Amino acid sequence: SLYVGVIGGNQMLWLQPLMMIFGVLMLSVIGYVTLSTGEKPFRAINKHINPVLGWGWLIAAMLANLVWAMPQFSLGTAAIQQNFGILEGDSGKYICALLLFVIGVVVVWSYDSGNNGVKIFEIILKVMVAIVVLSFFGVVIVMAGELKWGEIFAGFIPNLSLITEPAAKYQAFIADSSNPEYWKGVILESQRDRMVAAAATAVGINMTFLLPYSMLRKGWGREHRGLASFDLSLGLFLPFFLATTCVVIASAHQFHGDFNKGLLDPSLANEATKDLEGAFNKNLDAFKASGGEAASIEPNEADKKIAAMLIKRDAFQLADSLEELTGKKALSQTVFGIGVLGMAISTIIILMLINGFAVTEMLGAEIGGMKHKIGSILPGITGALGFLFLWGDADAKFWLAVPTSVFGMVLLPIAYITFFLMINSRSLMGDAMPQGNKRIVLNIAMLVALAAATVGAGWSVWSKVQWVGVAAVGVFFLAAVVAHFLRSGRSTEN
Secondary structure (H helix, E strand, O other), X not given: OHHHHHHHHHHHOOHHHHHHHHHHHHHHHHHHHHHHHOOOHXXXXXXHHOHHHHHHHHHHHHHHHHHHHHHHHHHHHHHHHHHOXXXXXXXXXXXXXXXXXXXXXXXXXXHHHOOHHHHHHHHHHHHHHHHHHHHHHHHHHHHOOOOOHHHHHHOOOOOHHHHOOOOHHHHHHHHHOOOHHHHHHHHHHHHHHHHHHHHHHHOOHHHHHHHHHHHHHOOOOXXXXXXXXXXHHHHHHHHHHHHHHHHHHHHHHHHOOOOOHXXXXXXXXXXXXXHHHHHHHHHHHHHHOOOHHHHHOOOOHHHHHHHHHOOOOOHHHHHHHHHHHHOOHHHHHHHHHHHHHHHHHHHHHHXXXXXXXXXXXXXXXXXXXXXXXXXXXXXXXXXXXXXXXXXXXXXXXXXXXXXXXXHHHHHHHHHHHHHHHHHOOHHHHXXXXXXXXXXXXXXXXXHHHHHHHHHHHHHHHHHHOOHHHHHHHHHHHHHHHHHHHHHHHHHHHO
């Protein structure tokens, strides 16, 4: 949400709520199917739909857990080192990663013990996250008189032009630059990445795996179907909508189309300028090396301003979005760090829990057994090692959340198409299958959600790996088609 506000300002306010609406729809569908049939989804998909889709869904959820754990270690370390100002340096980075890993393992392995300490720890994490979320509410309230509410309300109207055109605030700077096409391409790539990342993290594929299994573990059945949909709508969408909206507004007000004046005029340099200089110079160097005539032309004033605007801010700079509320940099750093650390730890724990469920389903093992425990710590291992040895030297540790989320978007259509087939399977749903106009409306809504997820995934595949990604997707769906006809042939013989 912070990065969405930085790049798109209020023009992107519509994106996350819309994708969460689609996500709630699909979660409601898998919840309805699970509670209607009482079957575990993985086994139900393999039996009634297609084993390739079943295994694809499970493996994709596990991949999401293993990859998404990396930015959590990155975020947690950024909070400890940058916002709290402790355990700094390379050695501190290893200590932070080990600390986060140990906390995750201890909590996850203690879940079934009935230990009151785990419940107390969960409450502490919720309070930590609540502090920063409520702080962003406070920022918006404090800034209310300065905000352009007309622009904010207009920002909730879906604006697909952001896929093909830079946000309005960049237009004049691009026109005055010495290479408009270069900057347009850079900004568009950044906008698209953040749009896809925001869409993918509204509801991730691993979340679609967790929900039905958590419902079954609670002992929910057919009588809870209405409650499940209501809970998702009120308990998931409403808090998500309020929180992300306030974060985007605060971030947009503080950073969108703005830059540190000291980067262009040394006489105006302040404490933050030094922290931004490296990223600023990197943007300018990329511009100079972009090829063509621009390579031999020194950047003009507009080029420098755009380069300063497009800096990938890290935890230390992003914490400034709370200064409107706290009035003090030290306090804003502390509050922001508490919230980020709470989110990082809680997400590491939830990724471990989901992966434990996935491994037990894959191996047919018992929950709470050794296979379950080993499966649950895998995201902690990949997250810590991936952060330390793949991303540990990244310019902005916070930024790791964006590329990993783009990867997550690639996987999401697997879940959506599977749920669409499940709700329309008579052998699976029986008399619980929706009928009449309700079924028509539901299918149309699901197809819209599936189309949105597929477009995002398709762009991610093509922009990042091109024909290799297309070939991988083709092989997956070819396998699904073959499995479908083999299953149909066996059904006919029987």
